[in-house]
Amino acid sequence: MQIHSLTLDDFSSSNYSLIGIHSTVEDYRLAYFLNLHLQLNLKRSKLDIDLKRKGIDAFFSLYEFTHNTTENSWYLISNYHKNKVVGNNLSLFSESQTVTYLLPERKKVDYFLKLEGDFNSVIINQTIEKINKISQVITSYSIDTNKLKSKESLIF
Template sequence: MAMHKLLVDDFFDDSFLLLAVHCRLEDYRLAFLLNKYLELRLARRAQDLDYNYFAASYAIYEWEDSKFDTIWNLVANSCKRQENSIQSSGSLFDNQNVVTKINYLVPELKKADFLIKVSNENQQLDEKKILNSIQAIPQIITAYSADLNNIRSKEHLIFN
């Protein structure tokens, strides 16, 4: 029997800009600051992104700019969950410890706290201007453009 493989790279449209943001803000506060400094209108989606069979959910904000035909997405890159860990020590009583597990949306960018995806079909984005505007926000440590060629988990960047 013939085996057919479908690769995500065949269907994946990389006509977007991916920015990694390092900051210690809550997601709603960062969305507010981006709206203020970049004149965006990011709003939280009704449902968060759920991956790994609902083991991790990531807050996502979105704005469709119809004037420039651009879609802006702000998404948290990490999800922290507390789980009970049962360790058998061979004794009569079980010890239960609470373990914090961290799941990353894009594991290749573990150090980034948030990701900003800017989709534009015409690819008329001024990447340097956007980065300078983001880095002008005092609460942001740094922001940089992520190289899409080094990201293997591209399927996690499909938000629709």
């Protein structure tokens, strides 16, 4: 007799917002600019997000900051991992790259800013406006987390 069953929704925090960021800068530079413009203190996490997809181990950089007074958490997450694949022959051109995405349905997004805590739509829109003013950012926008197919990748 089944007493209690758990689903993925039991472990996911529904109290978060997601902002997609398009930028060609490296993750550490984007974290610096976000810290500067949003008055954050994002720091590289000791552990990356690691996933295994299609037999490839992929690691996605993670920067985090928790505000002391509000207990709100900010996470900057890379959406892609480049993996070098070396061919069997010893040719100079036998090396290639494969790209693995954290959220494959959002392949064009370079980074995600995950906001956990009590963020209302006004604060999120103000944050997006500030991010869009960073010259190294192409664009940023809010992402509806209910429409994501692989949102389990955002549980960490």
